[in-house]
Structure formats: structure tokens, C-alpha cells
Amino acid sequence: MIEYLEPVLSQVGDETYAGRVMLPEACDFRFGNPQEMPLPEIQRALTKWAAPQDKDWFAYKFSDPRAIKVAVESLRGRVGIDFDPKDISMTTGAFGALASTLRAVLDPGDEVIYLSPPWFFYVPMILSCGAKPVRVDFTPPQFELPVDAIEWHITPQTRAIIVNSPHNPSGRVFTPDELERLANVLEVAHRPIYLISDESYSRVLYDGREFHSPLEYYDRSFLIYTYGKTLVAPGQRIGYIAMSPSMPDREELREAVFVAQLAVGYAFPNALMQYAMGDLEQASIDVAALQRRRDQMVGALTEMGYEAVTPEGTFYVMVRSPIADDLAFTHRLAEEDVFVLPGRMFEMSGWFRISLTASDSMVERSLAGFQRAIESVRVGKT
DSSP states (O other): OHHHHHHHHHHHHOHHHHTTTTSTTOEEOSSSOOSSOOOHHHHHHHHHHHSOSSTTTTSOOSOOHHHHHHHHHHHHHHTOOOOOGGGEEEESHHHHHHHHHHHHHOOTTOEEEEEESOOTTHHHHHHHTTOEEEEEEOOTTTOOOOHHHHHHHOOTTEEEEEEESSOTTTOOOOOHHHHHHHHHHHHTSSSOOEEEEEOTTTTOBOTTOOOOOGGGTOSSEEEEEEHHHHTTOTTSOOEEEEEOTTOTTHHHHHHHHHHHHHHTTOOOOOHHHHHTHHHHTTOOOOHHHHHHHHHHHHHHHHHHTOEEOOOSBSSEEEEEOSSSOHHHHHHHHHTTTEEOEEGGGGTOTTEEEEETTSOHHHHHHHHHHHHHHHHHHHTTOO
């Protein structure tokens, strides 16, 4: 597991980045952290609910009924499914939701299909359960859901599949046709397979695109959501697990999820975040501003000669490195005070990822650096 996380750890502690990425002129596109001041609605919500209303205001907290009600109403409007409040479990963001769901459904020796390029931590979470991660690759630059390849990789040991839409890092939003074909494949598998739907970016959509949850098509599904992306506040962790109302064995799974939340280290969000959830539900990053930033970045990079994938959602842009060694090229960009993540962090060598949570001024400043970096490749200096 440590070996798998080494690319992530090396990026966090890389001396090439450490000395320069904090300078005022640096353009930090590495992670989905805010590069501007947080949304004022977050402070107002937390301040409002920080005043205790009873002696147990800050006592141990599981899933608060008021927070669950907010989740149910939100999901009814966004996903179009009427969830049973008993099937909602409040969690410490997507981290806690994914870790708890995997532990609730997996036994040692089970196999879990994940789609590559993946979010960094899917594989370590699977391994921590004693299960085997099974990789199925997307084909860039289209990143269509590889249903045929998924079917080919299903074995009698397959217990779960993780689907992430909108997809980090490509930004692809899966279509109803793709999701329906996937559901048909899972329905006839050797044994019951759980679909774990990571919908962290389901509210960050561009060009008027609609989001469709896999839960609309497949009964044995869990929906994973976090407010960290919508609020661009990944350090304030609150999210939830929502089981499909047509999930078989729901009562047993409710108990299994609760026990898993305790077992992974108390994966319930703190009391204050749960009290504030109704107010936080109304806040959101400016998606239109993100779309303008996407268009500017993709357009400028394409004109320079880069191959950039236009994301349909999320706040990331995948770009093909102009040289095969993506790590070497990210270091070349760092010399220009432009900091991105190499594709090898996502099992996608030869590419790099840009985060659009950067400020507009940061995007503007970075373009000259991107230009100089690709020009250096053309004249053979990289």
C-alpha cells in the first residue's frame, strides 16, 4: 500500500515544489484546494450553529436526523430518487463514506473493479480491506465508460465496482446509455455485485449538462457524496452514504455500514458540520466562473500545441505531456513557477492534471510559463 501511495507522498514533500510553490508568483494547479478566500456562507453557517443549544450540543454524534433530512430532500431534487432516511449515513466526506462502504460489503479475498485513471485513494482503501483491486482502463481522450472491458474483468470473486461520475481526473460525465449497459452487465454477473457511485462532483457540471446517477439504473448501489467539492472546502469534511431504496438486504447493510463507520475510526462528521448542513446545502462554488476558466485554459493550451481534454464536469483538466516523461515535464513547468500533478499519480503516464480552483489571475500568469515550457521541448532543451 505504501508503494502505491509513494507518488502522492512524493508530490507533497517534493523539494522542487516545497521552496517555490508558496511564493506569491507561484501558480499552484496541483490539488483541488481553494486559491481564493473561502465562501463567506461557510463562515456564516458555522458561526450561526456554534452557539450550544443544549448540554449535548458537542457530545458524541452519529447521523443527526436534521442533517439526514437535508440529504434526503437534496437527493430527491437532484437525483430524483426518494430515499428512506434510514438508508442515509452521515460521514466525514467522501473519504469516510468510501472507506465505510467498502468495509461494509467486502470480505478478505474479494475483488473490486476500479476504473483507471482513478482518484488516488481507491486502491489503498480496497487493499486496507484485504480485497484485491482490479484495474480497468479508460481510453483517452474520450474516456467513455469501458463497459465491455468491465464485463471481461468480472470473476466469481468480484464483489464491488467503483464508478466516479463526473470522473476525476478526466471530467467525463457518463451518459444514461453507458450506465444502463453497465447495469445490464452487473445484473447477470456470477454473484451479487455492489456498485459504489462516487458522486463528489455531481454539482460541478458545464455547458448545461445533466447528471445521471447509476442508482437510477442498478438497485444494488451506494451513492457517495461530499460537500467538500461544492464548497471548495476539502478540510471541512461532511458527506454521506445513500443506499438505493431498492437495495436488497437493506436492513443488514444499514447495520454493516454503521459498524464499519465505527471500525474505520469513527467516520461520522463532527456535530457542528451536521447542524450547519442545511445552510451549507445552499452554498456553492461559482460554476460559471469555473467554466470560463476551463474554456480559457483549454483554448490557450490547445493553441500552444498541447492536447487538452475539455472536461464536462469536475474542476480538472487533463493535458498530454509533450514528452513521454510526465514527471520530467512537470518539473520543467515548476521552473516556470507553474505547478501541476504528473499523470503517473493517476496511473496515466504521459499526461498531467490542472486544477481549475486556481484564481483567474493565476491562470493568466501561468500561460506564459506553459508557452515557454512547450517551446523548450520543441528546441530540445527538455
